[in-house]
Amino acid sequence: MHHFAYHNSKLYAEDVDLSQLAQQVGTPAYVYSQATLTRHFKVFSQAFQGLDALVCFAVKANSNRAVMALMASLGGGADIVSGGELTRALAAGVPAERIVYSGVGKSLAEMQAALEAGILMFNIESVQEMAVLNQVAADLGLKAPVSLRVNPDVDAQTHPKITTGLATNKFGLDVDLAFAQYQEAAKLDHLELKGVSCHIGSQLTQVAPFADALDRLGLLVAKLREAGIDLSLLDLGGGLGITYRDEEPPSPEEYAVALKDQVAAMNMRLVLEPGRVLVGNAGILLSRVLYTKDTPAKHFIVVDAAMNDLVRPSFYDSFHNIVPVDENQERPKVLADIVGPICETGDYLARDREIADVQRGDLIAVMSAGAYGFTMSSTYNSRPRAAEVMVNGDSWAVVRERETIEEVMRGESLPPWME
Numbered sequence: 001m002h003h004f005a006y007h008n009s010k011l012y013a014e015d016v017d018l019s020q021l022a023q024q025v026g027t028p029a030y031v032y033s034q035a036t037l038t039r040h041f042k043v044f045s046q047a048f049q050g051l052d053a054l055v056c057f058a059v060k061a062n063s064n065r066a067v068m069a070l071m072a073s074l075g076g077g078a079d080i081v082s083g084g085e086l087t088r089a090l091a092a093g094v095p096a097e098r099i100v101y102s103g104v105g106k107s108l109a110e111m112q113a114a115l116e117a118g119i120l121m122f123n124i125e126s127v128q129e130m131a132v133l134n135q136v137a138a139d140l141g142l143k144a145p146v147s148l149r150v151n152p153d154v155d156a157q158t159h160p161k162i163t164t165g166l167a168t169n170k171f172g173l174d175v176d177l178a179f180a181q182y183q184e185a186a187k188l189d190h191l192e193l194k195g196v197s198c199h200i201g202s203q204l205t206q207v208a209p210f211a212d213a214l215d216r217l218g219l220l221v222a223k224l225r226e227a228g229i230d231l232s233l234l235d236l237g238g239g240l241g242i243t244y245r246d247e248e249p250p251s252p253e254e255y256a257v258a259l260k261d262q263v264a265a266m267n268m269r270l271v272l273e274p275g276r277v278l279v280g281n282a283g284i285l286l287s288r289v290l291y292t293k294d295t296p297a298k299h300f301i302v303v304d305a306a307m308n309d310l311v312r313p314s315f316y317d318s319f320h321n322i323v324p325v326d327e328n329q330e331r332p333k334v335l336a337d338i339v340g341p342i343c344e345t346g347d348y349l350a351r352d353r354e355i356a357d358v359q360r361g362d363l364i365a366v367m368s369a370g371a372y373g374f375t376m377s378s379t380y381n382s383r384p385r386a387a388e389v390m391v392n393g394d395s396w397a398v399v400r401e402r403e404t405i406e407e408v409m410r411g412e413s414l415p416p417w418m419e
C-alpha cells in the first residue's frame with residue numbers, strides 16, 4: 001500500500017503532480033510520501049500492541065533527517081550502525097534512550113559518543129568488542145548497556161548478499177557459544193547485561209525463519225535465567241520484506257502473530273529494527289529520459305538516474321517496477337534495457353523490461369526506492385547525488401538539496417610538490 005497513483009493519467013505522489021514537481025526540483029530526485037511513511041509505521045507498531053515493544057527504525061534504510069524525525073514523532077527509535085548514524089539520529093530528534101547500536105566494527109570514538117549520548121543498548125558482535133567496550137566505559141566512569149548479538153544460524157531464504165544469520169556470516173556471536181560468552185561478559189564491571197539480540201537478514205518473505213530464530217533465543221534466555229543472568233530486552237532485528245514485483249511477504253500483523261505468544265511468555269521488552277518495510281514503498285526515484293537508442297540486439301532507454309543513484313538493480317539484481325509518469329494509454333509497450341549514463345555495463349535500472357514506449361524528455365518513476373536507495377548512492381563518475389523531496393498532501397519540500405559538483409570535490413587538493 002502506498003500513495004503514488006495516477007489521476008487523469010498523470011502520476012501523483014499524494015496530491016502532488018510529479019511532472020510539475022520534476023520541473024521545479026529537477027531530476028533525478030527521490031520523492032517520499034509522508035502519508036505512506038506514517039501509515040507503515042503505525043501499521044507496524046500497532047501489530048505489536050499488547051506487548052511492551054519499541055520500534056527502532058533501521059536508519060541505514062533511509063537516513064534523511066525528515067524521515068527520521070517523522071519516525072521519532074510517531075514514537076519510534078533508531079537502529080544505528082555507525083557514529084554517523086548516531087549523529088544523524090540525535091540531530092533528527094530521536095531520543096538517545098530509544099537508540100540501539102549494532103555492527104561488527106564499532107570504533108573507540110563511536111563507542112564513546114554513544115555512551116556519552118546515553119543510548120539504550122549496544123548489540124555486541126564479538127568477544128574483543130566486549131572487552132574494548134568495557135574499557136571505554138571504564139575510562140568514562142560509565143556502565144555500557146549491552147546485549148550480545150547472537151547469530152542463530154537460521155537460513156533467512158533471501159538474497160545471499162543480505163543474509164546475516166548464517167553461521168558463515170560475519171555477524172553476531174555463535175548461538176552455541178553465546179551462553180559461555182554471557183558468563184564472561186557478566187564478569188566485566190563496566191558492562192550492564194540488558195538483553196539479547198539478533199538480525200537474520202533482509203527482505204524475508206516468510207515468517208518461519210523469524211520464529212526459528214526466536215526459538216533459539218528463547219532457549220538461550222531460559223538457560224541464562226537459570227544461571228542467574230536475567231535479561232530484560234529482546235531485540236529481534238529487522239528484515240521483514242516488501243513487494244517489489246510479486247513477492248507475498250507476511251503482513252506486519254502476520255509477522256507479529258507468529259512471534260507474540262512466545263515473546264509474551266519470555267516477559268521481556270521487545271525491540272524491533274525494521275527498515276525496508278517502513279520506507280521501501282514510501283519512496284520513488286524520479287528520472288527523465290535522455291535518449292532512446294536501438295542496436296541490432298536491444299532497445300535502450302537512457303535515463304538521467306544511474307547506478308550511483310540506485311545501486312540495487314546492479315548490486316543485487318533487484319527488481320524495481322518502472323512506470324511512465326504520464327500514463328498515455330495509446331503508447332505501445334516495448335522491451336527495453338533502462339540504463340543510466342555511467343560508463344559501466346552494470347549500470348542499469350532494469351533489463352529486458354516491458355515498458356511503455358517512452359521518449360526523450362518523458363519522465364519515469366522507479367518504484368519502491370525508499371529503502372536503500374539514497375542511502376546507498378554514491379558520486380561515482382563525479383555525479384552529484386540526487387535531491388530528496390518529502391510530499392505531504394498537496395505540499396512538498398526539498399528535504400535534501402541536490403548536491404553540487406563543488407560539494408563533491410570538497411576537500412580535494414594538490415600535494416605541495418604539484419602546485
Ligand code: LLP
Binds near residue numbers: 103164199273275376
Ligand atoms: N538491523 C540490522 C542489524 C541490520 O543489519 C539491518 C539491515 C536491519 C536491522 C534492517 O533490515 P530491514 O528491515 O531493512 O530488512 N542494502 C540491502 C539491504 C541490506 C540490509 C542490511 N541490514 C538492500 O538494498 O536490499
